[in-house]
Amino acid sequence: MTVPADYSDTERDIFDAALRVFARDGQRGARMQEIADAAGINKAMLHYYFRSKEQLYEKVFAFTMRRFMASFGASLEKAPTFEETLRVFIDGYVDFVRSNEDAMRLMVNENLTGGSLLGEHLREATEAGDAPPAILVETIAAAVEAGEIRRVDPDHTVLSVVSTCLFFFVARPTVQVMHPTAGEDWDAFVEERKEHLFDLIYRGLSPE
Amino acid sequence: MTVPADYSDTERDIFDAALRVFARDGQRGARMQEIADAAGINKAMLHYYFRSKEQLYEKVFAFTMRRFMASFGASLEKAPTFEETLRVFIDGYVDFVRSNEDAMRLMVNENLTGGSLLGEHLREATEAGDAPPAILVETIAAAVEAGEIRRVDPDHTVLSVVSTCLFFFVARPTVQVMHPTAGEDWDAFVEERKEHLFDLIYRGLSPE
DNA sequence: CGTTTGGTTAACCGTTTGGTTGAACCAGGC
DNA sequence: GCCTGGTTCAACCAAACGGTTAACCAAACG
Numbered sequence: 001m002t003v004p005a006d007y008s009d010t011e012r013d014i015f016d017a018a019l020r021v022f023a024r025d026g027q028r029g030a031r032m033q034e035i036a037d038a039a040g041i042n043k044a045m046l047h048y049y050f051r052s053k054e055q056l057y058e059k060v061f062a063f064t065m066r067r068f069m070a071s072f073g074a075s076l077e078k079a080p081t082f083e084e085t086l087r088v089f090i091d092g093y094v095d096f097v098r099s100n101e102d103a104m105r106l107m108v109n110e111n112l113t114g115g116s117l118l119g120e121h122l123r124e125a126t127e128a129g130d131a132p133p134a135i136l137v138e139t140i141a142a143a144v145e146a147g148e149i150r151r152v153d154p155d156h157t158v159l160s161v162v163s164t165c166l167f168f169f170v171a172r173p174t175v176q177v178m179h180p181t182a183g184e185d186w187d188a189f190v191e192e193r194k195e196h197l198f199d200l201i202y203r204g205l206s207p208e
Numbered sequence: 209m210t211v212p213a214d215y216s217d218t219e220r221d222i223f224d225a226a227l228r229v230f231a232r233d234g235q236r237g238a239r240m241q242e243i244a245d246a247a248g249i250n251k252a253m254l255h256y257y258f259r260s261k262e263q264l265y266e267k268v269f270a271f272t273m274r275r276f277m278a279s280f281g282a283s284l285e286k287a288p289t290f291e292e293t294l295r296v297f298i299d300g301y302v303d304f305v306r307s308n309e310d311a312m313r314l315m316v317n318e319n320l321t322g323g324s325l326l327g328e329h330l331r332e333a334t335e336a337g338d339a340p341p342a343i344l345v346e347t348i349a350a351a352v353e354a355g356e357i358r359r360v361d362p363d364h365t366v367l368s369v370v371s372t373c374l375f376f377f378v379a380r381p382t383v384q385v386m387h388p389t390a391g392e393d394w395d396a397f398v399e400e401r402k403e404h405l406f407d408l409i410y411r412g413l414s415p416e
Numbered sequence: 417c418g419t420t421t422g423g424t425t426a427a428c429c430g431t432t433t434g435g436t437t438g439a440a441c442c443a444g445g446c
Numbered sequence: 447g448c449c450t451g452g453t454t455c456a457a458c459c460a461a462a463c464g465g466t467t468a469a470c471c472a473a474a475c476g
Contacts (some may be wrong), residue, residue: 010423024321029236032464042425047465105320108378112313112320113232115381122385133386150411155387156404160372167371170316170378173323177330178341179363196364203358204412218453240434250455255435418476425470432463441454446447 002100004063011049013039018060023105026113027057061110061117064103069125071096072133082143086161086205087198089136093165094194098187101169108170133158149205157205164197210308212271219257221247226268231313234321235265269318269325272311277333279304280341290351294369294413295406297344301373302402306395309377316378341366357413365413372405 003015017039021030032053036043050056075092079085097104110118126132140154168175168182175189176182182189211223225247229238240261244251258264283300287293305312318326334340348362376383376390383397384390390397 008423026234026237026320028238029234029321031236031462033462043464044425044466045423048423051465053464107382108316109234109320111379111381112234112317113237118381119385122382152408153400153404156401157408159376159383159387159401160405160408163375164368164371167375167378168367170375171319173319173326174315174330175367177327179367192361193364193367196361197368200360200365200368200412201408202412203414204408204410206411239432241432251434252436252455253453256453259435261434419474420476421472421474423471423473426468428467429465430463431465433461434459435461436459437457439455439457441452443452444450446449 001067002103010039010041010045013041014046014049014056015060015063018056019064019102019106022057022060023102023109026109027053028113030057058117061106062121064106065118065121066125067100068103068107069122069132071100072136076135076139078139082139082146082148083202085139085143086202090161090165090194090198090201093162094190094197097166097169098190101172104166104169133162136161143205147207150207152205161197161201164201168193209275210311218247218249218253221249222254222257222264223268223271226264227272227310227314230265230268231310231317234317235261236321238265266325269314270329272314273326273329274333276308276311276315277330277340279308280344284343284347286347290347290354290356291410293347293351294410298369298373298402298406298409301370302398302405305374305377306398309380312374312377341370344369351413355415358415360413369405369409372409376401 002019003012007015014035018030018035021035021038025031030053032046033043035056036046039045046053046056050059071093075089075096077085077088077092079088122132126134136158137154140149140152140157143149144151144154172182172186176186179189181192210227211220215223222243225243226238229243229246233239238261240254241251243264244254247253254261254264258267279301283297283304285293285296285300287296330340334342344366345362348357348360348365351357352359352362380390380394384394387397389400
């Protein structure tokens, strides 16, 4: 499901390869020849299916962003307690990012270059009520009202949760050099991190 | 101090412009002509002073990374209590990143592209004891021993602090679309965020 | 069996890119 | 006045780039 469902095999190959290359090098840095090589096809096929580099990027970006936004909803299960809800969210969200690192890198790259595409797509997703962070915000606001957690600003809190779940993937090369476990067994490190993050955030939110 | 001290005026202009462009577009995406335009000089000057795109990037990256690492030490003042130490660190570190966004974007960009340069420079800085995150790690380890905070893993904790202080700058365009305050008055948002982060993390670390 | 069709390719085209060159410029010393 | 060393620039170059073309091929179709 990293690629639109109605795509042919070749289109899938192109899409996958384009995501990989765009994620690493950005829209400007990416080279059509490299995408073609990564997809194992002739360069002309890229233009046959997607016309131009710009259109290929926009297709990849739009689909990836929709999937990335939807992951908020997919990771959030309404559990009986906020404690359990938070634990499940961190677990699910980190797992999603782990198996979609390129998607995350693409989003970050777009942010670094100014993110002109971000605005419209974000608004579109928000209006569609698709699955923006809004649901997490509401969950936290509800937990505040219920007295399960302190009177925190829900927006800031969501941003903090997302930051901690995402950033160590963004800076993965640095983390792997500095943290021995991360360099040797990344998956084990990710699991360690889930626990650490839940402890830190849940305690950080607990009532006074 | 965003540029080596022994540089001429032209070299400074080039260096500043190169940092800006490399930070936005990465090593591959950046165009020499654009750097020249941004520096207000002829393209030939770039090669006169730095020989090639690669050498220009390496110079900019090496200096920026050293400065970025040093900011850990600069932000960390040994206060009487861990509470105060953490507060001052968050305040200082966030301020540093705010006034060095391009430096941060360059570091992130290098991570996204694999970060082959990161390894050596990180090791070099670590061996020189220059000012790697190690001092923050030790500060937290000491606070654990002193019973000021819970028995947390210092490495994970530092990574969490850095994540929360950095990520909202990385994703600034997204944050500004989603969070009203951030879009209207970024500086006010940053100050809000400092308080939120200190509260969240300090309480998250407090003894049981 | 001829032909149409969707997919595929190598070769090609004009433009942009990183990098070079040689001449001009502009101090300061003689 | 005229060197001289460092600096600046327009013009230039080969390679790499995004994109196009015409020919090719196998399966589908009448």
